[in-house]
Amino acid sequence: MMDIPRILILEDDELWLARHERRLTNAGFNCYATQDAREALKAAKTDPTVKFILIDEILYVPPVPTQGGEGELQRWQGHGVIREITAQRSDIQFIVISAAPQLASDEHDGDRQVFRRETQKLRRQQGVIDIVHKLDIEEDPDGTYGWIIDLLKRSQVTTKAEVVTPKILIGLGFPKETHAAIVEQLEIPKRPYLSIAPLLAQGGPRLLDELWQRAEAKTVFLEMPGSKRLEPLKIFKPDSSAFQILAFLARQTETQSHILIREQDYQHASRRSKKATSVDADADALERQDFAYGYTADGRKGVRSGVQLEYPNTSSSSPLKVAIHRLSRQLHKLNVGPARQLFIYEQEGYRPTFELGIVIYAVRSPRNA
C-alpha cells in the first residue's frame, strides 16, 4: 500500500504555524509542523512520506519576538532549507510562504519591479512550485488556503506524473479597450491574460497574423507551475533570436501545425567575426597537399607526422543550433527544465519539450509624470 504523502510545515511564528496546520489537517492532510529548521531538515531527509513542504522565507529562532526588541536568525533560512533538502530529496516540492509586503493597489502593478524580482528569485529555486504571500492569506484566507489545498490535492493524484509542466507563452499586448472588446466578443469572464485559441477558432490562422501585426507590445511569459500565474521574462526582447524561436513555435502551437523549427524557419543575422581566418587564400592547394600528406611504405596516403589539419569554419554548428543552445541555457536558469532536455533534435529540426501558447493582455497606458 502506498504511503500517504505527508505535508511538512516549517514556520517560525507559532500563530502562523498553527494556522497552516489547522487548515491543512482539516482538509484531510497528514501534517508535521515545526518551528525549527533543523527538525524540518531531519524529517525531510529521513521520512520518505514527506512529499510537500510549506516553508517560510525568513526563519527566526523561536519564539519570534512580539514584545519589542528583535530576534535572532536561525542557522538556515528558507532558501538554505530548500537547498539542503533538494540535494538529497529531489522528489519533494515546496510552496514558499513569503512575507514580502505587497504595497497598495494593483494600479501600481507596473512599478512593483522589486516585488516581482524577489518573487522570481524565490520561485526559481529547484523544487519550488509556487509562492504564497502572507498578505494574501490575511486578506482572503479561505480563497488562498483553498488554492493551496487544491494544488496539494492535484499533486497527490498524479504521484508519478510531473506536477510541473513548464509553459512559455507569448503575450500580445493591446490597449485596455481592445482587451475589453475581446472579452465581450468571446463572452468569457474578464481575466488579465486571454488565451488566443478561442479567437483563432472563430477567425482562423489569418487572424493570428493580423493580431500579431497590430499588437502594441510583445512579451514572453513563464507560467508558474502551481498557481498558473504568468511571470514576464524581460530578458527575452522582441527583437532577440530567443524571442524569434519561441514566437515561431508558439504560433505553430496555436495554429495546430507540427511544432518544429528548422534552419530555414530561422532568420539569422550573421555576426561579424572578430577572428581572422587562418586560411591563406593565396596558398597553393597542391603545395598544402604535398606538405600535409605523404605515403607509407605500402603506398597508403596519410597525414604526415607532426601535421595537424584545420578545416575552415571549424565550428560546424548551425546558427539555429547556436541559438537553441543559448535559449536552452537561459530557460534552464529560469528553472523551466534541464538545458539538454528542453529541445529534441528530430527531422532536421528542434522540437520543444515544454508547452507554448499565445495570450492577449492589456497594455498599461503611460502614467502621468
Add this chain to the structure above:
Amino acid sequence: MSNLTVMVVCNDDRNDTWIQLLFSKVANLYMVKASQVRHFALNDFKGRALPFRRLPEFVDAILVHHSDMKILNNLPIESRYIFEFNTPGNSHRQPNAIPIYRQTFPQFTITPSDIDELIAFLSGQRPELPAMCEPVYTPDLLPALLLLCQQHQELIREDGPASIVNQPKWWLDSLGLLEHDDLNQGAYQTALKCLQEEWQRSKRPGISRIDVDRLLAQLATEQPTGFAITPSDVTCQVVINAYKSLQGIVGLPTEDQNLRPLDNITELPPAILAIAGSYLTAASAQILALRFKSQQPAIERHLLNLQDLDNFSKDLRNATLILTASQIAHLPTLRTQDFAGPVLVLALDSFSDLKGTHRVLRFGQGSHAALTLPFSRNALLNIASDLVPMQPENLRYFQNEMRAISQIYQQRIVPYLQKLEQADQDTALLNEVANVIQELRAQTPFACHTLVTIENEHLQIQQHLRKALANLEAQQEPQSAVAYLKTAFAQWYQLVKSAAGERLKLAS
C-alpha cells in the same frame, strides 16, 4: 532638583529619552534635535520651541551624540563638561569630551540612577565621574594565564614531560608575545604592566602574587640588554602553584565539563583566528588550534592585526574567530569581506546580554556563541567544537544591510524625504518611495521585521513604512504623514547602523 542647565544634542529619538530622564532634575533643559531647539523649564514637560540665537551662551553640561558633534561645534556655547555617547557605548576618549560607556541603541541602557550620579557630579556632591563614564573593566591576562595553566596540566597528563607546554616559548607564543620566534620586548613589558594593573583591580588584590611571578620568571628573565626567553622548561610545581593563585584571583568556572570527542565534527575550520590586543583570545585560539591539530595537522592559529582587517584573506573565510566583547566592533568589517566563520566571544556578560548589545551576533544561530569568564579549558574546547560557519543566506542578509545604509538610505531615502518635506508629493515620487520600501524589505528583511513603537503603535518596521506610505497616498495630513515616514526610516537606519558598530567604513 538642581540649579543646573543641561543641553542634549542628538538628531534622533534618543534625545527624547534623555529629556525624559533629565526632566525635573535640572532647572533648565535644552534639546537640540535636527533643526529644532526646545527649552524645557521646570514643570514644562512640553517645552517651548526656540530659535537658535536664543540658546544660552553657557551651560553646565552638554550630552552629545558622537555623530552629531558637528552640530555642537557650530553652536557658540560654552560648557563646563561635554559628555559624548554613541550607539554601542564604546566612545573613544575625545580631547574635550568625557565618553559615556553605555549602549544607547537599540537598548537605551542609561538609568535614572546614572542620571542621579551625573547630577551629583555636576553639583559637586560627587567627586568622581558617574559610573557610566568608567569603562567596564574586563580582566584579560590573568584569565589567559589561568587557561594556559589548565592546558599545561592536561597535556602533561596526556603527553608527559616532553610535552610542548613545558617550553617557555609555547607560553609566550600563546600570549602573543613572540615576534619572528623571538621575544617582543615591548609586548612583554606591556604584559608585565598589565599583570600589575589587573591584579590591583581584581576582586581580591590581597592574594599573594609570588607564585604567578615565579611562573613568569620561568618564561623570561631580565638581562642587561632586555628580557630573554628562559632556556629551561617550566616546572610543574610552579605551574600548579600559579594555577591555585590565579584561581583565587580570577575565580573558579561555574561548571566543569568533560572534554567531548571530536568524532562528531564533520568539518573542522581551516584556521583559528584571534585579533591582536587580547592575551585571552590569543591563548584560547592557540589551545583550540592545538586540539584540532590532532584531526587536521595543518590547522594553525592566526593573530590578525587591526590593519589586516581591511584586507581579509579569502582562505580564512570559514575559520573560527575568537573575540573579546570589546573586539566585537571589528566583526562587521570582517563580515562585509565575506568572513562567514563561526565566532566565539569571551566576556563577562552572558551570550543573551551580548546579543542584546551587539546585533551582529544575531545573524545565524549556531555560528555565534559566548563564554562567560571565568571558564574552563574544556568548556572552551567543547563550545568551539559545536560552532558552524554562517549559511550564505545569513551572511548575505548582513552584507545587504551594510550596503543598504549607503546605497539605499543615504543615496535615495534621504533625498526623497527632503523632497517630501518640501511638499513635493507627486505620484512619481511616491512610486519611487514605494519601490525603495520594497527594496529595503527585500535587502534587509531581518531589520524590517523588527518591532518598534512609533506614535504609540507597536509594529514591524516594514508595517510602519507601509502604513506611512498609505497615509501619504491618501493625502490626508501630509505633514504628519511625512514625519511618520521619516521616523520609520530613521528607526530602520539606527537599527542597521547599530549592527555596523561605529568602526565599519561604509562605502559611499
